[in-house]
Structure formats: C-alpha cells, structure tokens
Amino acid sequence: MTQTDQRFDRAELEDVARRGRIHILRAVAHAKGGHVGGPYSAMDMLTALYFRIMNIRPDEPDWPERDRFVLSKGHSAIAIYTVLAMRGYFPEDELLTFDAINSRLQGHPDMTITPGIDMSSGSLGLGFSAALGIALGARAKQAGFRTYVMLGDGECNEGIVWEGAHVAARYGLDNLTAIIDHNKLQQFGWRGATAAERITPYSGSQLADRWKAFGWHVLETDGHDMAQVIDTLEGAKAVRGAPVAVVAHTVKGKGVSFMEGDFTWHARVPTEEEFAQAMRELGESEGGRP
Amino acid sequence: MSTLVQGKPLRVAFGETIAALGNNDERIVVLDGDTGSSTRTDIFENAHPERFFQMGIAEQNMLGMAAGMATVGLIPIVSTFACFIVSRAHDPIRVLIAQPKLNVKLMAGYAGLLAGMTGKTHLIFDDVAIMRSMANMTVVAPADEVETRKALPAIIAHEGPVYFRLTRETSPILFDDDYRFELGKVVTVREGSDVTVFSTGTQTPRAYEAAMILADVGIDVHLVHVPTIKPLDVDAVVAAARKTGRVVTTEEHTIVGGLGGAIAEVLGERAPMPVHRHGLQDVFGESGPNAALVEKYGISPEATAAAIRDLVG
Numbered sequence: 001m002t003q004t005d006q007r008f009d010r011a012e013l014e015d016v017a018r019r020g021r022i023h024i025l026r027a028v029a030h031a032k033g034g035h036v037g038g039p040y041s042a043m044d045m046l047t048a049l050y051f052r053i054m055n056i057r058p059d060e061p062d063w064p065e066r067d068r069f070v071l072s073k074g075h076s077a078i079a080i081y082t083v084l085a086m087r088g089y090f091p092e093d094e095l096l097t098f099d100a101i102n103s104r105l106q107g108h109p110d111m112t113i114t115p116g117i118d119m120s121s122g123s124l125g126l127g128f129s130a131a132l133g134i135a136l137g138a139r140a141k142q143a144g145f146r147t148y149v150m151l152g153d154g155e156c157n158e159g160i161v162w163e164g165a166h167v168a169a170r171y172g173l174d175n176l177t178a179i180i181d182h183n184k185l186q187q188f189g190w191r192g193a194t195a196a197e198r199i200t201p202y203s204g205s206q207l208a209d210r211w212k213a214f215g216w217h218v219l220e221t222d223g224h225d226m227a228q229v230i231d232t233l234e235g236a237k238a239v240r241g242a243p244v245a246v247v248a249h250t251v252k253g254k255g256v257s258f259m260e261g262d263f264t265w266h267a268r269v270p271t272e273e274e275f276a277q278a279m280r281e282l283g284e285s286e287g288g289r290p
Numbered sequence: 291m292s293t294l295v296q297g298k299p300l301r302v303a304f305g306e307t308i309a310a311l312g313n314n315d316e317r318i319v320v321l322d323g324d325t326g327s328s329t330r331t332d333i334f335e336n337a338h339p340e341r342f343f344q345m346g347i348a349e350q351n352m353l354g355m356a357a358g359m360a361t362v363g364l365i366p367i368v369s370t371f372a373c374f375i376v377s378r379a380h381d382p383i384r385v386l387i388a389q390p391k392l393n394v395k396l397m398a399g400y401a402g403l404l405a406g407m408t409g410k411t412h413l414i415f416d417d418v419a420i421m422r423s424m425a426n427m428t429v430v431a432p433a434d435e436v437e438t439r440k441a442l443p444a445i446i447a448h449e450g451p452v453y454f455r456l457t458r459e460t461s462p463i464l465f466d467d468d469y470r471f472e473l474g475k476v477v478t479v480r481e482g483s484d485v486t487v488f489s490t491g492t493q494t495p496r497a498y499e500a501a502m503i504l505a506d507v508g509i510d511v512h513l514v515h516v517p518t519i520k521p522l523d524v525d526a527v528v529a530a531a532r533k534t535g536r537v538v539t540t541e542e543h544t545i546v547g548g549l550g551g552a553i554a555e556v557l558g559e560r561a562p563m564p565v566h567r568h569g570l571q572d573v574f575g576e577s578g579p580n581a582a583l584v585e586k587y588g589i590s591p592e593a594t595a596a597a598i599r600d601l602v603g
Contacts, residue, residue: 064362111361111390119361123385129351130386133358133366136343140319141362160382163348167355170346 008051010226016086017047017226021255022284023082023095029275031099034107037265039079041183041223041250042150046083048229049148058088061115067145068134070119072127073152073181074108075267080117081105089116125158127151128178132168135176135243146237150179154186154201162214169215173243177236178216180245181223182207183252185263198263211245223248256281293502294462294495297435301399304456305330307442308367308397309337318446319359321345323352323370328458329399331369353379356394357386365393365446371405372398372455373414376421387451388426395445396421396453401431402492402542403570403587404459406580413575413583418490419547421453422520429520430473431455431491434464437517440471448473455491459580462495464515476523476530482512485536485602488527490516490549493542493569496584499591500540500598509602522552528560538598541569542589568597 008016020043028034050056054067071080078098085092090104097103104113108122119134121127131149138145155161168176182202189198202210211218217239221232229248236244252266253259256278270278297303312318312334319341326332326344335342345352349370356366368375375383375398387394400408402415422429430445430452432438438456445452464479479494480501489497494515501511514530516523531537537557539550550567557565570587584590588597 070358119358120385120390123381125350126354126382126385129354129382130358130361132351133355134361135358136355137319137359137362137364140341140359140364143362160348160350160354163346163351164354167345167348167351171343 013047013051013226016051017044018255018282020047020079020082020086022279022282023085023092024078025270025275025278027078027082027095027098029270030096032269033099034078035075035267037185037252037259037263038073038076038152038181038183040254040256040259041252042073042076042079042181043254044224044226045150045179045181045229045248046079048226048233050083050087052230053233054148055145058116061089065143065145068118068131068147070121070127070131070134070147070149071109072121072125072131072149073155074121074127077105077107077109080109081114084116124152124155125160128161129164131176131178132164132173135173136171138175139173147176148179149176150181152186153180153182153184153207154189156180156207157201165211165214165216168243172241174240177233177244177246180207180247181250182247183250185252185261185266187263187266189263208247211247215242216245217242218245218247220247220249223250224254294464294499296460297463299458299460300432300435300438300456301328301330301458303435303438304397304442305333307439309334311443311446312338312341315365315446317363317365319343319364319366321352321356321366321368323347323349323374325370325399329369329371329397349374349379350382353382354386357382357390357392360392360394365395367395367397369397369399371412372401372417373412376414376417380420384424388424391426391450393449394451396451397456398453399456400458401455402457403575403583403589404457404492404580406578406583409577410574415543415570415575416546417455418519418543418549419551422552423547426451427520428452428473428518430518432517433492433494433515434461436463436465436467436469437471440469441517444471444473457492461492464495464498471517474518474521474523476526477515477517478513478530479515480511480513482510482534484510484534485538485598486512486514486530486534487538487540487598488514488516488530488549488553489540490519491542493540493589496589496591496594497540500595503591503595504598509599511598516549519549519552522556524556524560527553527556531557531561531563535563536601537563537565538601539565539567539569540589540594540597543569544572545569546572566597566601568594
C-alpha cells in the first residue's frame with residue numbers, strides 16, 4: 001500500500017475509510033480519551049486525499065515536491081494518524097499508542113515527531129494560516145505542489161480564519177484547497193430548543209456564502225460520497241486565480257448510528273456496549289477491544 | 291554630559307541591513323503587517339518587491355503564514371510593532387513557530403519606551419519577559435545602530451526562531467565598526483572593580499553614560515552588555531558578577547522577568563548575591579515625548595547612575 005502511483009477504486013477507498021473508523025474507535029477506547037465525532041465526519045475525505053488525490057511518497061515523508069496537508073481541526077488528530085498508518089507512514093499497531101506517554105501520536109498533531117505530519121496544529125484556525133503560508137511559499141519558490149488544509153465548521157468561528165481568507169484571496173492562491181468539514185455541530189455550540197439540541201454553527205448556505213464573499217472559489221460536496229468527494233477535489237485542481245474552498249456537507253459521528261448528529265460524541269469514550277455495537281455496525285466481526 | 295554620538299534610528303539600520311542581506315540570500319522574504327513605512331521594511335520592498343509580502347492588518351495570520359513559509363525552506367522576516375507581534379500574535383508564535391522550531395525571524399519594532407506619542411497600547415516593555423519564557427525562542431536586544439547591523443546576519447544564519455527587539459528612535463552609538471557580534475555572548479563594555487552592571491538593548495548606552503558619571507565621583511563600574519537575553523551567557527554572567535560581588539541590572543523594560551529576572555535566576559543558583567533590578571516598574575506606559583518618558587520612568591543616564599550609587603552606598 002505504499003506505492004505512490006497505486007490507484008484505489010471507489011470500493012477500496014470506502015473500505016479503507018470503514019476500517020479507519022474501526023482503528024479510530026479502538027485507539028480512543030484504548031487511550032480512554034480523544035475525539036470521535038470529528039474524525040468520523042472527516043474520514044472519507046482524508047481517505048480520498050491520501051489514497052487518491054495527493055501526490056505523496058509514504059516511504060519519503062519529507063519529499064520536497066510532495067503535496068502538503070494540514071489538519072487545522074487538529075483535535076481530529078487520530079483520524080489523520082489512522083490514514084497515515086494505513087497508507088504506510090508508520091505501523092498500524094502504533095495507533096494504540098495514541099495519547100500515551102512518549103508516543104509520536106500526540107493528542108494534537110506535532111510535525112516534529114510524526115512522519116507525514118506537515119504542520120503542527122491544535123489551536124483552531126492556526127493550521128489554516130500555516131497552510132496559506134505553505135502555498136504562498138510554494139509560489140515564491142516556484143514549486144509545483146498543491147497544499148490542502150481541512151478546517152471544521154466550528155473552527156470558522158475563529159477570527160484568524162477570516163484574516164487568512166482575506167489575504168489568500170488577495171494573493172490568488174490557486175495552489176491551495178481548503179476543505180471545510182461542515183458537520184453542523186461544534187463541541188457545545190449554541191443552545192437550541194432543549195439542552196440536548198444544539199444549533200449548527202452555520203446554517204443553510206451561510207458558510208459557502210461567507211467564503212464566496214471573501215473571494216474564494218467555492219465548491220460543495222457530500223463529504224461522505226466517495227465519488228463526489230474525488231470529483232470535487234480533482235475539479236479544485238483546475239481552478240485558476242483564486243483559492244478553492246470545498247464546503248463538505250458531513251455528519252458528525254458518521255458511520256455509527258448512535259453517534260451520528262449527537263454533539264456529545266465530539267469527544268467521548270465508548271462504554272463496553274457502545275463499543276461492541278459500533279464495531280458491529282462498522283463490520284468488525286471480532287468486535288472486541290484491542 | 292553625553293559622550294556618545296547619536297546614530298541612525300534602529301529601524302533604519304534594520305531596513306537597510308535586511309535589504310542588503312536579501313541581495314545574497316534568495317531565501318529571505320519579508321512579511322509586513324501594514325507598518326513597513328514605519329518599521330522601514332519599505333527599504334526591502336523597494337529592493338526586492340518579489341520577496342516582500344504585504345499581510346495587511348492581521349497579525350495572527352501573518353505569523354501563521356510565516357510558519358508555513360518557513361517549512362518550505364524560506365527565511366521569513368516578520369515585521370511590525372512589537373506589541374502586535376508579542377501580544378496579539380502570541381498563539382501562532384507559540385504553536386506554529388516556537389514549538390516546531392521553525393526558522394522565522396520576529397522583528398519587533400517600536401519596542402520599549404522610545405515610541406512616545408503612542409501610549410499604553412503601543413508601548414510594550416514586558417516583551418522580553420514574555421518571549422524569553424517561551425521554549426525554543428532566542429531573544430536579542432541590540433544596543434545601537436552598529437550592533438543592529440552586526441547582529442542581523444548572525445540572526446539570519448541561526449537556524450530557528452529569534453525575537454529581535456528594535457526601537458523606533460535613534461540610540462547613541464556605543465560600538466565602533468570593529469565590533470563583532472556573537473549570538474549568545476555578552477560584551478564587556480567597561481572594566482571596573484566596584485560594581486557589576488548588566489544592561490541590554492538601548493539601555494546599554496545610557497548605562498555607559500551612567501558609568502561615566504559615576505567614574506567622576508570615584509565609583510568604578512564594570513559594565514556588561516547582554517544583547518542575547520536568551521540563551522543567556524551563564525558562565526560569563528557568573529564570572530562578571532563575582533568580579534565585584536555587587537550587581538545591578540538595568541533595562542528599558544519592566545523589572546519583572548526581563549534581563550533583571552534572568553540575571554537574578556542565574557545568580558540565585560550559581561552565585562547567590564544581592565541583585566538590584568533597575569528599569570521600568572510594574573506599570574503601563576503613556577503618551578509623551580521620548581525624552582520626557584525616559585525622564586519620568588527613571589531610566590535616564592542620571593537616574594541610572596543614581597540607582598547604581600544607591601546600591602554601592
């Protein structure tokens with residue numbers, strides 16, 4: 001799975017994402033901490049990026065011409081670690097060291113210790129700015145690689161996101177694709193009719209409208225439809241003169257029925273029963289804890 | 291009384307020097323937070339327009355983008371007022387630059403007291419305390435125009451983040467053209483036997499003039515300039531302190547956590563002795579002409595001399 005030029009078809013990608021969700025829940029259960037909802041909403045897109053879209057060399061993580069990826073929603077770290085491990089950057093067994101002492105897999109990504117992490121992140125909004133810097137730097141050096149960055153929709157509350165959105169459009173950074181994981185929930189969010197019901201950080205077309213207003217070329221996709229995700233990300237490469245924002249409509253906790261759309265799964269450790277049921281739903285026949 | 295000649299404003303020395311360094315190093319890029327006409331990065335913009343990036347009035351994003359640019363092998367020089375770098379953009383510096391040890395140079399203009407007529411928002415003199423407490427950060431405060439020119443090539447050559455403290459105004463020239471700057475090393479400005487004075491940044495010329503005043507009344511000051519506050523030249527500091535057994539620190543910075551704090555920490559562990567911290571007190575700044583501020587806040591050569599004399603008794 002480490003060859004650069006291997007083409008994964010849609011069914012293979014969907015299976016990678018499914019197995020990735022199993023890895024994620026195992027790692028979080030093992031660590032007794034971590035995020036689930038955000039990693040699950042991002043998983044299909046991360047799979048498409050690392051197994052299909054990006055030009056990378058897992059056996060040469062620092063290859064200068066590689067496409068870059070920054071997980072600005074850094075609290076979904078276990079999702080990027082899982083994809084990196086499955087892509088061959090480091091052993092899949094290492095995922096169980098997530099959040100453990102002396103682990104390379106920190107609670108939030110650390111570029112200085114984890115192979116394949118192009119930028120440290122964790123304080124929301126910062127990774128986005130760093131990605132813009134990578135893209136501007138690539139242009140200054142006349143390098144041909146593309147930079148990808150993933151933000152959460154809640155993350156778009158941060159002022160720095162809009163500072164960067166303004167500057168990126170001024171420089172017409174068309175060598176960059178920002179993916180907004182629009183899973184309609186944030187950690188706690190604004191109260192709805194009841195305490196259990198939280199209001200989406202941006203409703204309807206608000207998010208797309210804002211990126212458009214800042215001068216970005218906006219594309220939208222169902223973030224769980226693998227074919228649509230691939231088409232959208234490929235299409236983004238052809239845009240000229242403006243940075244591309246892909247507003248990806250997703251479901252927080254996607255893939256496990258009782259997690260989907262429930263804000264409490266932003267960061268939560270499953271009980272034995274929840275773990276077993278999630279494993280069954282994800283098609284893991286063995287079902288047990290690691 | 292002043293025996294020193296006024297030099298160019300440090301900001302002009304800075305602008306001219308980075309423009310010249312840019313001639314020989316294609317990796318150098320400048321990011322400006324809409325203050326280039328003040329901080330004098332406009333000199334670089336005119337010389338290298340393709341490597342000058344206007345980032346607008348958005349300091350957090352500017353520091354974040356600088357980090358990204360450093361990852362592709364560029365050497366970003368980020369320039370705006372110190373208050374906006376240190377306070378406003380603290381989080382991206384900490385998370386994206388210091389922790390990953392990225393090669394970003396923070397050029398903090400208008401630091402200290404000499405940006406009069408701006409007042410409490412812009413006058414920042416807790417910046418050294420804040421930046422030296424950040425892991426992986428190197429902190430340098432030049433004394434004059436000459437040292438600014440000499441320090442910049444060393445800072446560019448150093449692999450890793452550096453905070454460089456610049457002032458808006460002129461400072462008396464202390465060093466001559468033969469001066470050699472060494473990152474991480476102190477400089478003995480004057481040999482003396484009665485009291486050891488450590489100073490940094492633009493306070494050093496004032497400390498030198500204070501030493502001249504004290505020489506006239508028979509007090510022999512051993513004056514050590516500390517341009518690199520972090521990492522501190524610990525052995526040299528201890529040796530200089532032991533030389534007289536009496537220590538005064540003086541700085542155009544709060545006495546909380548700056549040079550005085552750094553020296554007291556080291557001597558407390560290595561050579562316990564009284565350390566008298568002279569500088570700005572635990573207060574905010576205000577508007578006023580620079581000379582009036584220097585006078586009111588008690589860091590003039592005369593006030594510095596008086597503080598040293600009080601200790602020596």
